[in-house]
Amino acid sequence: MSQSDTKKRLINSAVKLFSKNGYFNTKVSDIVKDAGVAQGTFYLYFKSKEEIFIYIVEEIVRKIKQQTEKFSKGDWPADEKLKNFASSVFHLLSEYKEVAKIYFFYLLCTDEKFQKIHFEAEQMFKSFYLDVLKSYEDKELLTDILLGFGKRLFEINFLRDQKPIEEVIKEFEEGLKLILRKEK
């Protein structure tokens, strides 16, 4: 169950470096140096550089999925649900900022193989929104607006501004109000 300490250190270093420099600018030698282990040790835990990357991506996907499942249940009004979901996801992204960066941006710039993981996982988000907004006439449109808005907040805040997360959430809530206002 619990990963060996060495494996954890390799993952942490990989996340940090992938997220800072990208997949291709990160060398296995950088990862092991950062983790403080020998070059060969890496291959005791991961078959290849690609494998550790996939491993990391799947971890974040799994975590986000848990959040959507948690919030799709329950019987609150749509805006409450979305507010809580967003708040929860932003906290998650904030905690796993580096990994999230990999998921949201790096996957789009690699080749089609990696992009598939992104697109598949993204369906999850979309289904959740469509479900929550099922009583809205423009639910497709609203979903695209909200997902785009959320991703933009992530992009500007986590990639650049580094505002406190509570502000990001507040801005999302305001946008949410504005976007959903007067909609049934």
Add this chain to the structure above:
Amino acid sequence: MSQSDTKKRLINSAVKLFSKNGYFNTKVSDIVKDAGVAQGTFYLYFKSKEEIFIYIVEEIVRKIKQQTEKFSKGDWPADEKLKNFASSVFHLLSEYKEVAKIYFFYLLCTDEKFQKIHFEAEQMFKSFYLDVLKSYEDKELLTDILLGFGKRLFEINFLRDQKPIEEVIKEFEEGLKLILRKEK
């Protein structure tokens, strides 16, 4: 007067391959093979692989900038301006899809040097929106919502769905109406 034929062929091949496989998965040898020239010929026109990449990115930035300048003038109502701007930019993106893809996604996944180009150019978009929406109380919020929405439409349509461009524009217009509705 105009770029030599060879240079154009190199650029076309590079755009195609960078967009399809990413910067790091594209080898100079791939580009020259696709362009049908010898390896050394590449270096007559570009000092390095990085240089041709930057060249391409700056081309798209320049083109988008021209659009913002064109539409920031004039005295139409905000929603008209945004509609026309968006329509024009979507057409541009459609025409330079591959280059735009590089600009919008690829730059975010490389190192800080490339990211800077993206962020600087992005200011341009933001300024345009803020200016057009200057009479709106929530102009900051609206800008983030609209930019996020627009980017999302680009992402899902040009990266995946490949819907006809008129539909994309129509969806943007509907979103625009919904977002700006009743706002003064």
Add this chain to the structure above:
Amino acid sequence: MSQSDTKKRLINSAVKLFSKNGYFNTKVSDIVKDAGVAQGTFYLYFKSKEEIFIYIVEEIVRKIKQQTEKFSKGDWPADEKLKNFASSVFHLLSEYKEVAKIYFFYLLCTDEKFQKIHFEAEQMFKSFYLDVLKSYEDKELLTDILLGFGKRLFEINFLRDQKPIEEVIKEFEEGLKLILRKEK
């Protein structure tokens, strides 16, 4: 403690090949082939071809310097000092013939960066001679004559004739007698 065996083998091969074929006619691939290691192994020990060259040159400079220091002390008459110094340096050159060749000739034919190393180190020789000959009226002239003579003996013997080293030393001693004769 001591350099790894691989590093030593790379240095030996590099010295041999640089001396025989010159810096530019020696490829890293030649060096590794001669040393019996893989191409990449070279770069574990030296950052570039230039680096191993500099390394080798500095090694010979250091060794010659040790000799000048050893012989500048002591209180023998000038001709004794010079005789012993020359004998010692010729033995050294004989032992490190290939490296010395690089130092004495190769540095002069590359660009200014490498020439500087030669000229700086050459000051060492000159200072030694001037110091030993300090009681001679024509010490500047004598220094130039002796240095030129010594270098010539090295050039003709080590570059071409390959006479036994004792003969070279004997010829230097005779020249020394002739040059210094009757000088105070």
Add this chain to the structure above:
Amino acid sequence: MSQSDTKKRLINSAVKLFSKNGYFNTKVSDIVKDAGVAQGTFYLYFKSKEEIFIYIVEEIVRKIKQQTEKFSKGDWPADEKLKNFASSVFHLLSEYKEVAKIYFFYLLCTDEKFQKIHFEAEQMFKSFYLDVLKSYEDKELLTDILLGFGKRLFEINFLRDQKPIEEVIKEFEEGLKLILRKEK
């Protein structure tokens, strides 16, 4: 008889660049750029980069040879002959400094093929000295001393100090007096 202007320009540029940067650090593209002609033009006059190098070297060898021939005739005393010869050669070297540098230093650092040219031509010098000094008991020794001294003066003055040539000649004369003094 008279070389075409283009050929002369190529030679001048080649001499300048070979002598400044060495044979291997000088590209054909540098030479043609300096000469102000097109890349292909070079090959109208020289079959290869090696050919122009050899051409240049043979030119200086031919010129020095002319001097030795001129001064070996006549019936002056040895020291007069040497003084005049040296003066003449130093003037020649001064005029063709760059070419001389190639001959005296660069040839020694290329491969054996080029070195042969140097050694063969050098015989010429030696024969001249031996002939002039034929009445001296130590003529072999004196020849080596004088040739070494002369080359050293060239090295320090033409490669570095750039003293006026008359001073160099004067220093050589003083050395000559010192070296030959009291010798019959």
Add this chain to the structure above:
DNA sequence: AATGAATGAGGTTTCATTCAT
């Protein structure tokens, strides 16, 4: 004679991966 774009063999260097210890 002159041009200069194009060539491609061959060089330097990188780095994911292996393996003997």
Add this chain to the structure above:
DNA sequence: GATGAATGAAACCTCATTCAT
């Protein structure tokens, strides 16, 4: 489990030379 030196395929880039104009 851990090490880290060694590997070598494959990348980037250079530059002497050619050739159609």
